[in-house]
Amino acid sequence: MTAAQPAPTAGYLLLVEDNPGDARLTQALLGDLPAAGLPPLRWVQTAAAAVTLLQQEPGCAAVLLDLGLPDSTGLESLQAVTREHHHLPVIVLTGNDSAPMGLDAVGSGAQDFLVKGHFDAAALVRSIVFATQRKRGELALVERSLRDDLTGLPRRTLLLDRLQAACRQARRSGETSVLLFVDLDGFKQINDAHGHDAGDAVLRATAQRLVAGVRSSDSVARLGGDEFALLLPSAASLDAAERVADKLLASLAAPIPYNGELLQVGASIGMTLVDADAESPETLLRRADAAMYGAKRAGKGRVQRC
Numbered sequence: 411m412t413a414a415q416p417a418p419t420a421g422y423l424l425l426v427e428d429n430p431g432d433a434r435l436t437q438a439l440l441g442d443l444p445a446a447g448l449p450p451l452r453w454v455q456t457a458a459a460a461v462t463l464l465q466q467e468p469g470c471a472a473v474l475l476d477l478g479l480p481d482s483t484g485l486e487s488l489q490a491v492t493r494e495h496h497h498l499p500v501i502v503l504t505g506n507d508s509a510p511m512g513l514d515a516v517g518s519g520a521q522d523f524l525v526k527g528h529f530d531a532a533a534l535v536r537s538i539v540f541a542t543q544r545k546r547g548e549l550a551l552v553e554r555s556l557r558d559d560l561t562g563l564p565r566r567t568l569l570l571d572r573l574q575a576a577c578r579q580a581r582r583s584g585e586t587s588v589l590l591f592v593d594l595d596g597f598k599q600i601n602d603a604h605g606h607d608a609g610d611a612v613l614r615a616t617a618q619r620l621v622a623g624v625r626s627s628d629s630v631a632r633l634g635g636d637e638f639a640l641l642l643p644s645a646a647s648l649d650a651a652e653r654v655a656d657k658l659l660a661s662l663a664a665p666i667p668y669n670g671e672l673l674q675v676g677a678s679i680g681m682t683l684v685d686a687d688a689e690s691p692e693t694l695l696r697r698a699d700a701a702m703y704g705a706k707r708a709g710k711g712r713v714q715r716c
């Protein structure tokens with residue numbers, strides 16, 4: 411291993427292995443290559459102990475997982491460990507030299523598959539390094555697919571996830587959030603009069619203004635076209651959120667410089683409360699959307715509650 415390779419160095423490696431002899435062997439192999447600079451190894455013997463350790467100590471860099479554990483076997487062990495920790499690279503270690511099983515494990519989320527007794531220290535370190543890189547690549551792809559190319563904002567799917575979390579929080583602790591649905595007024599006219607690139611510039615400026623107008627803990631998403639949504643977690647009331655929405659309307663109405671011209675749009679905003687009675691995220695979005703249409707019908711450039 412050379413220093414140029416992107417080995418994980420922080421946190422710890424987790425070995426989940428019920429057989430003490432196999433565990434000692436893996437520890438010895440990693441101990442043979444201190445120059446690889448890998449983080450220290452932690453060892454547990456059951457899937458349940460692995461899940462507990464991962465919850466209590468979040469710094470895990472990669473998991474070395476034996477599939478035949480006392481409390482779970484086969485792919486169940488893999489699912490038990492990755493269910494709440496899909497960001498972790500996992501290398502399956504097994505005594506069963508079966509290609510279909512290896513393919514199943516990799517198809518179910520493991521990054522590599524090593525047969526016990528058939529690898530040396532260098533191969534193990536190499537597997538950890540490559541599994542880590544593969545996982546980083548996977549996560550980067552997922553992250554990119556959840557973001558809108560034009561504005562860089564999260565897309566609808568990510569917003570729905572965050573709305574779901576806000577609903578759970580409201581049910582658990584009674585803490586409310588507010589969902590805002592923003593639709594630009596007069597946007598089609600920008601495309602028609604100045605071209606699609608000008609429209610794109612307006613959408614990018616809108617995204618920047620929305621992000622600048624709320625706290626970093628709030629979420630801003632592009633739902634599509636000229637529609638955006640904001641989730642203000644822990645917003646105490648619709649009154650408080652309306653003050654935020656009014657400021658957003660003012661900032662969105664300010665002219666946008668583009669190729670020596672000034673472009674201007676407005677916006678209509680619908681709001682709805684996310685409280686303990688909130689139904690599904692989709693229903694909340696529909697309600698905020700309906701409130702936004704109410705604002706359009708009432709003359710545009712305003713905020714309406716649902």
Ligand SMILES: Nc1nc2c(ncn2[C@@H]2O[C@H](COP(=O)(O)OP(=O)(O)OP(=O)(O)O)[C@@H](O)[C@H]2O)c(=O)[nH]1
Nearest residue numbers: 593594595596597598599601606607609610635636
């Ligand atoms: N430039 C650009 N235009 C887009 C994009 N996505 C959707 N559009 C256009 O956005 C426009 C949205 O239409 P409308 O919502 O009716 O536009 P509007 O003039 O704001 O209408 P009101 O909401 O009634 O004020 C359509 O002309 C779409 O073609 C995009 O990514 N870039």
